[in-house]
Amino acid sequence: MSYDPGTNILFSFRFVYEPPKGNAIEFRLGDFSQVCEMFIPAIGEVDFSLATLLPVSLDFAFNEKCYPDNQPEPIIPKCEEIKIYVAPVGLVDFDFFKPYDWPSGTVDFDLADCLGDDPPEPPPPWYVIPANISQDFAVGFKTGQVADTQKRSRWKDAPYIEPEYRAGWGQGEIVDRLVKSGFIGLPALYRENRVAFDRLLRSENDIFTAWHNLEGNDSNEKRSIWDSTTAKDGKLTAGYREPGAKDNHFVIPWGITTKEIDFSFVVPWAVPPPNDTLHTTKWGRAWYEKICNRDYLPPAGNGVVLDFETQISDVGDKDHIHFWFDSLSYDERCRHAEPSGWRDPFTYRPPVLFPHTPNRKAFTHMNSALLKRVSDNMPLDLRSFEAKIDFDSWVWEFSAALNTESSYAAVEPDENGFQEVEANINGYIFRGLVERAAANEERTSNFTLSGRGPAAELARPYAPQSSYTEEQARGLRQLIEDRLTATGWTLDWQITDFIVPADVVSFHNSTPFEAINQLTEAIGARIQANRETQVLQILPRYPIKPWQWDSETPALALGEAVIMTSSRDWQPGGNYNGVVVSGTGQGVIVKVMRTASGGTEMAPMVTDPLIVTTEAATQRGIYEIAASGSWQPYTITLPLKTEPEQPGLLLPGTLLQINRVRESFRCMVTGVKVSAQRKNGLKVRQIVEVERYRGKPVA
Amino acid sequence: MANLWRKFKRLLPDAPLEVVTVQAINADGTSKCSTYTGGVVIVNGDSVTVGNKAFIQGGQIVREAPDLSYYEIEV
Numbered sequence: 001m002s003y004d005p006g007t008n009i010l011f012s013f014r015f016v017y018e019p020p021k022g023n024a025i026e027f028r029l030g031d032f033s034q035v036c037e038m039f040i041p042a043i044g045e046v047d048f049s050l051a052t053l054l055p056v057s058l059d060f061a062f063n064e065k066c067y068p069d070n071q072p073e074p075i076i077p078k079c080e081e082i083k084i085y086v087a088p089v090g091l092v093d094f095d096f097f098k099p100y101d102w103p104s105g106t107v108d109f110d111l112a113d114c115l116g117d118d119p120p121e122p123p124p125p126w127y128v129i130p131a132n133i134s135q136d137f138a139v140g141f142k143t144g145q146v147a148d149t150q151k152r153s154r155w156k157d158a159p160y161i162e163p164e165y166r167a168g169w170g171q172g173e174i175v176d177r178l179v180k181s182g183f184i185g186l187p188a189l190y191r192e193n194r195v196a197f198d199r200l201l202r203s204e205n206d207i208f209t210a211w212h213n214l215e216g217n218d219s220n221e222k223r224s225i226w227d228s229t230t231a232k233d234g235k236l237t238a239g240y241r242e243p244g245a246k247d248n249h250f251v252i253p254w255g256i257t258t259k260e261i262d263f264s265f266v267v268p269w270a271v272p273p274p275n276d277t278l279h280t281t282k283w284g285r286a287w288y289e290k291i292c293n294r295d296y297l298p299p300a301g302n303g304v305v306l307d308f309e310t311q312i313s314d315v316g317d318k319d320h321i322h323f324w325f326d327s328l329s330y331d332e333r334c335r336h337a338e339p340s341g342w343r344d345p346f347t348y349r350p351p352v353l354f355p356h357t358p359n360r361k362a363f364t365h366m367n368s369a370l371l372k373r374v375s376d377n378m379p380l381d382l383r384s385f386e387a388k389i390d391f392d393s394w395v396w397e398f399s400a401a402l403n404t405e406s407s408y409a410a411v412e413p414d415e416n417g418f419q420e421v422e423a424n425i426n427g428y429i430f431r432g433l434v435e436r437a438a439a440n441e442e443r444t445s446n447f448t449l450s451g452r453g454p455a456a457e458l459a460r461p462y463a464p465q466s467s468y469t470e471e472q473a474r475g476l477r478q479l480i481e482d483r484l485t486a487t488g489w490t491l492d493w494q495i496t497d498f499i500v501p502a503d504v505v506s507f508h509n510s511t512p513f514e515a516i517n518q519l520t521e522a523i524g525a526r527i528q529a530n531r532e533t534q535v536l537q538i539l540p541r542y543p544i545k546p547w548q549w550d551s552e553t554p555a556l557a558l559g560e561a562v563i564m565t566s567s568r569d570w571q572p573g574g575n576y577n578g579v580v581v582s583g584t585g586q587g588v589i590v591k592v593m594r595t596a597s598g599g600t601e602m603a604p605m606v607t608d609p610l611i612v613t614t615e616a617a618t619q620r621g622i623y624e625i626a627a628s629g630s631w632q633p634y635t636i637t638l639p640l641k642t643e644p645e646q647p648g649l650l651l652p653g654t655l656l657q658i659n660r661v662r663e664s665f666r667c668m669v670t671g672v673k674v675s676a677q678r679k680n681g682l683k684v685r686q687i688v689e690v691e692r693y694r695g696k697p698v699a
Numbered sequence: 700m701a702n703l704w705r706k707f708k709r710l711l712p713d714a715p716l717e718v719v720t721v722q723a724i725n726a727d728g729t730s731k732c733s734t735y736t737g738g739v740v741i742v743n744g745d746s747v748t749v750g751n752k753a754f755i756q757g758g759q760i761v762r763e764a765p766d767l768s769y770y771e772i773e774v
Contacts, residue, residue, distance in 0.1 A: 392705045582767060587767055604736075605715060605717040605718065607718060622774050
């Protein structure tokens with residue numbers, strides 16, 4: 001018959017299979033004269049999965065033990081015909097998981113040749129042909145020539161094991177299943193007959209000991225120790241399983257030693273006695289009407305008395321007339337209540353914001369200091385630079401040190417006049433006229449320059465002097481601007497202007513600066529020339545009265561982090577609270593006093609021809625009172641930052657807030673010096689003079 | 700860094716020009732005057748008649764002063 005791959009060959013035996021030896025399945029292959037035996041372990045199903053054997057081994061022609069049936073010595077002949085007797089208990093399943101490429105020809109599973117043509121060989125005595133297997137399907141491979149040595153079973157290399165020597169213990173008799181212990185009565189092992197187990201590739205299932213069938217010798221001597229344990233004594237219970245009853249009488253220690261808590265104790269402030277019964281403000285519409293509304297009781301004559309003596313701002317809503325129709329005084333609440341109830345007098349004032357210097361542990365700044373000649377922008381080799389101005393100076397003064405003679409020669413004054421230079425220190429421009437130059441050429445040459453700002457051209461020795469009397473009534477600003485005619489300079493006017501009568505202003509041999517200074521000093525103002533442009537600032541000496549500094553907004557708050565050095569001094573003063581300021585030829589006499597002081601401590605009288613109006617007298621008076629007080633000058637070294645970083649350049653007149661660890665106060669800048677030094681790097685500082693007002697407060 | 704000239708000038712005795720009112724002329728050529736600050740001084744000179752204003756400086760009557768308008772201002 002031809003075999004159809006993909007079909008399972010199911011060897012089903014309905015009868016109980018009794019293995020010939022041990023618990024194995026025996027495939028007995030052989031012909032009539034010889035028998036080939038192969039053994040397949042069979043516990044459960046035996047699955048011949050051809051897919052796993054491909055392609056080397058589908059040959060069932062194992063090199064089994066084949067021998068003539070009647071010869072005890074095994075020989076290895078070629079199996080001409082193979083018969084397989086399968087008698088398992090259960091199923092032997094030949095699964096072909098995929099089509100199999102048979103090695104050659106047709107694998108003929110036709111058992112008819114074996115079982116049909118020739119007289120069927122009687123099956124072994126242990127074999128019982130299942131009733132459901134026909135002859136055509138009698139197990140047996142007649143065409144034994146399919147035994148291909150190239151496709152050997154994986155068991156082919158296993159050495160044959162003589163049945164006699166199969167058991168390691170030699171000539172053991174066939175174990176009778178009835179003999180429960182297979183080890184009893186075994187003779188001593190023969191070393192030469194011992195099986196080398198490590199060389200075995202297949203297990204000898206027919207001789208293994210079926211443990212599940214093994215019944216051990218149950219004797220007292222060989223009893224497992226676990227069996228010999230005695231019953232546990234039920235009295236040996238763990239102590240902690242039944243702990244003793246807790247002593248309910250145990251008292252917490254601190255319950256004994258401390259006082260018993262008195263729950264009747266009352267926190268004193270829990271129920272405070274009312275303390276405002278006599279001061280309760282009763283208000284609301286009902287109370288308003290009860291308190292503030294009265295019936296009008298006309299006086300004799302049934303008239304209405306109108307009292308217009310009281311100002312309208314003192315009655316009612318301060319914008320309409322309130323009728324006071326009797327002599328009784330009204331409750332204070334009524335003054336604020338009309339018409340809709342009590343008014344909150346609080347007025348929100350937004351917080352005053354002003355810049356603060358940053359508070360950092362370290363500041364990083366890239367300093368720059370450049371100096372050049374203005375005429376042709378020739379850079380000069382600058383070593384150090386200083387520029388300063390103060391409260392009593394009107395123009396910047398500068399000094400510079402140069403490294404090279406060529407730079408020095410480029411700006412050295414000569415018969416053609418002086419050169420103008422421009423310094424750029426951290427972005428702040430300082431222009432100056434080189435009025436003096438000094439060279440000291442020794443082993444180490446020093447070249448120094450010094451001078452003033454461009455405004456120096458308005459003063460001696462460069463400006464012309466003139467004598468002049470103003471014969472017309474002119475404004476003060478006009479008078480000053482007249483002095484600047486044709487100079488190119490303009491004014492930045494920041495003081496109160498007033499009319500100056502004719503024949504009051506008179507100059508004698510005065511330069512423009514001297515004339516302007518005469519006018520400004522008369523009214524307590526000062527001049528400050530711009531450091532870069534041709535602008536003269538006319539400023540009050542005290543833009544804010546010093547006794548009001550604490551209530552004004554400063555321009556900047558200096559923190560501790562930016563203050564490098566600080567020193568302070570004390571400058572005593574007269575602490576006057578008033579002064580009489582008078583004109584001389586015409587004008588006014590004004591007693592200027594601090595508010596609410598009454599002028600109890602008057603400064604010496606001040607007279608000046610320019611005190612021609614109260615505006616002039618007031619400005620001068622403020623200056624005199626302020627200057628007469630005690631002052632505390634501070635000298636503070638600060639970095640000079642490029643704006644908008646703070647602190648920038650602090651000019652005189654700037655109101656500052658100084659916030660230090662131990663004190664905080666307001667002060668005004670009265671002088672500043674900018675210093676740039678090239679020594680181990682470029683260091684730029686500004687040394688600021690500030691003055692803290694310590695005048696006597698008004699009692 | 701304070702202006703040295705200013706600091707030095709403060710130390711010098713000042714002789715301001717002051718306006719007074721002549722109250723009396725003494726026989727010795729001096730005049731008794733009242734100041735605007737509330738004091739009374741006797742100065743040399745008798746050129747200004749009683750009741751008029753006079754400029755005094757350094758204890759001397761300099762000249763007669765105009766009678767200017769008087770104001771009091773609080774600052």
